[in-house]
Amino acid sequence: MLYKKSFSKNKKKNRSNVKRRRHNTINKREVANKSYKKREIAVNINTCLSARCIFILLFVTGIALMVLYYKSILIYWQQTYHSDLFHSNTLIEDSLSEEQSEESSEDAIAQTQDSTIIKDSKHEPQVDKNVNPIEQNHTVKPIIIQPDAIKRLSKDKIKDEILAKDKSLSDKNKQVESSIKKTLEKSNKEPTLSPVKEKDELPKVQIHDVPLIHQPLPIVLTENDKVFFAGDSLMQGVAPYVKKMLFKQYKIESIDLSKQSTGLAYPNAFDWPKTISDTLADDPSIKLxxxxxxxxxxxxxxxxxxxKYAKFKSELWEEQYRLRIANILSNAREHHIQVLWLAAPCMRKPKLNDGMVYLNTLYKSEIDKTQQHFLTTNELLGCTYEKFNSFIETNNEKIKVRVDDGVHFTPTGQKILAKAIMEKIIFKELEGTHSD
Structure with a gap:
């Protein structure tokens, strides 16, 4: 009996314990489910907040970068595609006919090559009434040639202008003599005229502040000298051929730092004057x-x-651009280095071609001041600024020298320019060395 009672008691206790355990486990599961749901909600809220914050930060940084670098984007577009991004007239330019492009280029050349000889009225001699009218006519007015006009004129043009004025003066002398003879014949007076000697009494030309024109010294290099190439993508195609020819023929080494989409207009993108100055200072063996x-x-x-930006061809633009050219030439002069500057060739697009005509006038004038070498390229490539041409004719055959973009050269065109550069160089052997 005791056993049964004890058994029944234990059984009741076990049932109550099982119920308690079940209730506790259910409660624990509910609490765990609630806490898990809370965690899920918190995680979702945190992920949403973090995604929003990241998106906002990315958006703000993107706007900031666009604001900071929109100028550089415009500059890159201009340098790469040779047109303004927002003010481009490429569609209009492409629709222009060949006749309109020729007229625009002719106007540009007429503006850049305009040169005149002007008489100064202040220096006209006063006429004396007591002097014989024929002798008065022989006192020729002095011709004052302005320095700016003479810089643009060549020697041959100046001589032609002076000879033309001499002829006009001699014709006037003859007319005056004939008129005096007629008046004297009417008054029955024998004229006493002295013969006019045109050759002996040529007009005297007074030239003030005229710079003397000197030819640049020839480019002489030895084996110990180096050649430094600087430029944009045009030079990138020509420099390797010149380097190869120099080393193969004369064992002369070269340095090529040419870089695409560079120039003198944007020193913040690439500063050519500083790069050239540092390279010349670091390597004294550079001579060209x-x-x-x-x-x-x-x-x-x-x-x-x-x-505001300086407009192309404005006075401020030209002043700053000339300073950058002069900086390169002055650095070369300080290091006793000769300069060979290649003229920009004709371009297919009329607007870009007009720009090359203007830039070449700046290059040429600054080169002449320092008596350095300036190499024109149009004749070598068979084109002019009035008419673009991608081919040259040799032995009744047409050879393509320009790429379809109307700017760069084919390998044949690059070799032609490389040979022209080589013809400017004179090789001198060092003492004690003999060529094999």
Whole structure:
């Protein structure tokens, strides 16, 4: 009996314990489910907040970068595609006919090559009444040639202008003599005229502040000298051929730092004057600097101290651009280095072609001041600024020298320019060395 009672008691206790355990486990599961749901909600809220924050941060940084670098994007577009991104007239330019492109290029050349000889009225001699009218006629007015006009004229043009004026003066002398003879015959007076000697009494030309024109010294290099190539993508195609020819023929080494989409207009993107100055200072064996620039420069560019961009061809633009050319030439002169500057060739697009005509006038004038070498390229490539041509004719055959973009050269065109550079160089052997 005791056993049964004890058994029944234990059984009741076990049932109550099982119920308690079940209730506790159910409660624990509910609490766990509630806590898990809370965690899921918290995680979802945190992920949503973090995604929003990341998106907002990315959006703000993107706007900031666009605001900071929109100028550089415009500059890259101009340098790469040679057109303004928002003010481009490419569609209009492509629709222009060949006749309109020729007229625009002719107007550009007429503006850049306009040169006149002007008489100064202040220096006209006063006429004396007591002097014989024929002798008065022989006192020729002095011709004052302005320095700016003479810089643009060549020697041959100046001589032609002076000879033409001599002929006009001699014709006037003859007319005056004939008129005096007629008046004297009417008054029955024998004229006593002295013969006019045109050759002995030529008009005297007074030239003030005329710079003397000197030919640049020839480019002489030895085995110990180096050649430095600087320029844009035009130079990138020509420099390797010149390097190969120099080393193969004369064992002369070269340095090629030419870089695509560079020029003198945007020193913040790439500063050529500083790069050239540092390279010349680091390597004293450099004796020749070859420069080939232009297609990336005929655009507006910023100037320190001015809020707006300097417009292309404006006085401020030209002043700043000339200073950058002069900086390169002065650095070369300080290191006793000769410069060979290649003219920018004709371009297919009329607007870009007009820019090359203008830039070449700046290059040429600054080169003449320092008596350095300037190599024209149009004749070598068989084109002119009035008419673009991608081919040259040799032995009744047409050879393509320009790429379809109307800017760069084919390998044949690059070799032609490389040979022209080589013809400017004179090799001198060192004492004690003999060629094999």
């Amino acid at each position: 600097l070859v420069v080939f620039l232009g297609p990336n420069d005929p655009w507006d560019f910023p100037v320190k101290g001015y809020a």
